[in-house]
Amino acid sequence: MTSGIRFDAVSVAYGGTTVLDRLDLTVEPGEVMALLGPSGSGKTTALRAVAGFVRPVSGRVLIGDRDVTALPPYRRGIGMVVQQYALFPHLRVEANVAFGLKARKAPKDEIPGRVAEALEMTGMAAYAHRYPRELSGGQQQRVAIARALAIRPKVLLLDEPLSALDAQLRSGMLAELARLHRELPDVSILYVTHDQVEALTLADRIAVMDKARLQDCGTPRDLYRRPRTEFTASFVGNANLLPVTVTADGVTFDGTDLKVAPGDAAPGAGATLCVRPHLVGLGEGPNALRGRITEVQWRGSTHRLYVETGGHRVKADVRELRETPLLGSEVTLHFAPEDAVLLAAGVNDGH
Amino acid sequence: MLVHSRTGRWTAWAGFAVLFVPLFALPLLVIVAASFSTNWSGAFPSGPTTAHYAAAVRGESLQALTTSLVTAVTASLIALTAGTWAALAGAALGAGGPWGRRAKRFLDALFMLPVAVPSVVVGLAVLVAYSQPPVLLNGTRWIVILAHTVLVTAFAHQSVSAAVVRLDPMYEQAAASLGARPSYVLLRVKLPLLLPSLNAAAGLCFALSMGELSATMMLYPPDWTPLPVLIFTRTDRGALFTGSALAVVLMAATLLALLAVSRIRTKASYR
Numbered sequence: 105m106t107s108g109i110r111f112d113a114v115s116v117a118y119g120g121t122t123v124l125d126r127l128d129l130t131v132e133p134g135e136v137m138a139l140l141g142p143s144g145s146g147k148t149t150a151l152r153a154v155a156g157f158v159r160p161v162s163g164r165v166l167i168g169d170r171d172v173t174a175l176p177p178y179r180r181g182i183g184m185v186v187q188q189y190a191l192f193p194h195l196r197v198e199a200n201v202a203f204g205l206k207a208r209k210a211p212k213d214e215i216p217g218r219v220a221e222a223l224e225m226t227g228m229a230a231y232a233h234r235y236p237r238e239l240s241g242g243q244q245q246r247v248a249i250a251r252a253l254a255i256r257p258k259v260l261l262l263d264e265p266l267s268a269l270d271a272q273l274r275s276g277m278l279a280e281l282a283r284l285h286r287e288l289p290d291v292s293i294l295y296v297t298h299d300q301v302e303a304l305t306l307a308d309r310i311a312v313m314d315k316a317r318l319q320d321c322g323t324p325r326d327l328y329r330r331p332r333t334e335f336t337a338s339f340v341g342n343a344n345l346l347p348v349t350v351t352a353d354g355v356t357f358d359g360t361d362l363k364v365a366p367g368d369a370a371p372g373a374g375a376t377l378c379v380r381p382h383l384v385g386l387g388e389g390p391n392a393l394r395g396r397i398t399e400v401q402w403r404g405s406t407h408r409l410y411v412e413t414g415g416h417r418v419k420a421d422v423r424e425l426r427e428t429p430l431l432g433s434e435v436t437l438h439f440a441p442e443d444a445v446l447l448a449a450g451v452n453d454g455h
Numbered sequence: 456m457l458v459h460s461r462t463g464r465w466t467a468w469a470g471f472a473v474l475f476v477p478l479f480a481l482p483l484l485v486i487v488a489a490s491f492s493t494n495w496s497g498a499f500p501s502g503p504t505t506a507h508y509a510a511a512v513r514g515e516s517l518q519a520l521t522t523s524l525v526t527a528v529t530a531s532l533i534a535l536t537a538g539t540w541a542a543l544a545g546a547a548l549g550a551g552g553p554w555g556r557r558a559k560r561f562l563d564a565l566f567m568l569p570v571a572v573p574s575v576v577v578g579l580a581v582l583v584a585y586s587q588p589p590v591l592l593n594g595t596r597w598i599v600i601l602a603h604t605v606l607v608t609a610f611a612h613q614s615v616s617a618a619v620v621r622l623d624p625m626y627e628q629a630a631a632s633l634g635a636r637p638s639y640v641l642l643r644v645k646l647p648l649l650l651p652s653l654n655a656a657a658g659l660c661f662a663l664s665m666g667e668l669s670a671t672m673m674l675y676p677p678d679w680t681p682l683p684v685l686i687f688t689r690t691d692r693g694a695l696f697t698g699s700a701l702a703v704v705l706m707a708a709t710l711l712a713l714l715a716v717s718r719i720r721t722k723a724s725y726r
């Protein structure tokens with residue numbers, strides 16, 4: 105039996121408002137697919153359609169080869185972890201983890217072993233007799249994951265599982281989730297997040313969502329290096345987007361000639377130039393842009409400079425500077441031609 | 456504490472004493488004092504005795520106390536079951552679109568009806584409705600229990616409804632995603648999480664039923680006289696001190712039962 109998830113033109117509407125618009129997406133067996141998008145983009149709705157908590161107005165949801173669109177949640181055989189953990193407060197950790205096995209009437213003598221295995225896998229074996237309220241947020245999250253894994257689901261749905269944790273714990277749990285997936289290579293994971301770092305770290309592929317629609321889908325490297333839409337470029341990696349005109353051997357931005365790979369854009373056409381802030385350098389170099397500093401943020405290891413040039417604010421992340429540049433001073437920025445991506449005009453609506 | 460200055464705090468306490476003592480404490484203390492006396496002609500009662508209590512825990516009085524307890528426990532349990540069922544059904548209806556919400560409002564209003572209607576009217580209505588075959592309950596204890604159930608179900612429904620609304624749907628959904636059928640979710644997740652509220656509702660129903668007089672007066676058969684009725688008839692016939700002792704017994708029995716209910720600590724209440 106294959107696992108995997110398939111959305112087949114799935115639309116969801118609440119009271120006339122479309123919150124998910126004809127989503128077509130396939131999560132391959134054993135793949136980690138991140139649904140990345142801002143709040144209200146429809147990513148959580150997509151996950152809830154797989155879990156069975158929202159009923160699509162049209163389209164089909166398939167888990168493996170099975171059409172589950174009309175099935176109630178308890179017959180779908182999924183594991184799910186949500187942001188607030190939703191551990192049952194009246195049950196001890198071991199009873200929480202055993203809940204799904206008992207509900208599915210697993211053989212009684214198998215239950216303790218599988219509970220122990222799931223707790224072992226998430227490093228929570230020592231806490232089996234505690235109540236959820238006696239655990240920290242990170243520990244509760246591990247129990248929630250153990251509870252979802254105990255039923256050995258073919259499909260694991262993770263809805264912003266790390267957003268209630270503090271930054272340090274989050275990166276630890278990210279590594280933990282990556283390890284779990286290596287140990288369970290057959291489980292397909294649908295991972296909803298608004299955090300691009302989580303998506304880039306964990307996912308085999310990322311589906312970028314905005315305004316109820318799928319905007320872009322590809323491997324993290326693909327989306328980051330070669331974004332296909334302005335939304336993807338700005339949401340994944342917070343890129344600078346500059347309106348340019350294509351010329352025979354590059355582009356012009358505000359009267360300045362810049363060298364970039366022209367792609368298939370015709371000379372004379374409008375396009376958007378996309379450069380990542382950390383690939384923009386300070387000082388003279390290829391593709392120099394002169395401008396005035398409007399804001400400086402010191403971020404410890406880097407300085408983020410906002411430079412006004414040609415009526416646009418260009419973000420540059422440079423290695424920590426000895427002296428903080430003065431606001432209003434004139435600077436020159438540059439970037440390498442191969443670090444820029446040219447997006448043809450008219451691709452920013454995602455279709 | 457909201458009041459920070461010393462004088463302000465004293466004023467608050469004085470205001471509380473002025474309101475609380477004459478309105479709440481004094482009348483109850485007077486009942487307790489009267490229950491230990493043989494006559495009360497001056498400012499204070501006189502002729503201390505415990506004879507009223509000796510009489511209050513025997514014969515007819517003991518019978519009335521048992522009657523009250525059995526009525527209150529039975530009515531509370533039925534009311535709690537019906538009220539909880541209605542509250543859960545209402546919540547499920549309310550989640551099902553505009554028609555469901557309308558149906559839920561109707562259901563809520565229906566269950567609130569016995570609160571809005573004076574209890575003496577409820578008593579009369581039950582009496583008229585069940586005095587003729589095919590359902591002839593008049594003259595049996597069941598008509599009293601039925602009326603009490605009708606009266607307290609409203610309160611059970613209301614307090615459980617409020618708790619059901621506060622119950623986070625994520626628990627139900629987590630359970631469903633783990634493969635639990637709705638009945639399993641109800642038994643293993645929802646009811647345990649509602650238990651603190653069910654406890655409180657049970658206490659409320661019990662206390663209300665123990666003190667119910669007006670509807671009971673319309674209905675009670677001679678062999679099923681609850682304690683409040685006995686207190687009323689005794690004092691009505693001029694036996695003020697005996698009535699006071701019975702009133703203290705009623706008060707004590709109710710308080711003890713409420714205390715017992717509140718001692719039932721549930722795991723969910725530790726949240």
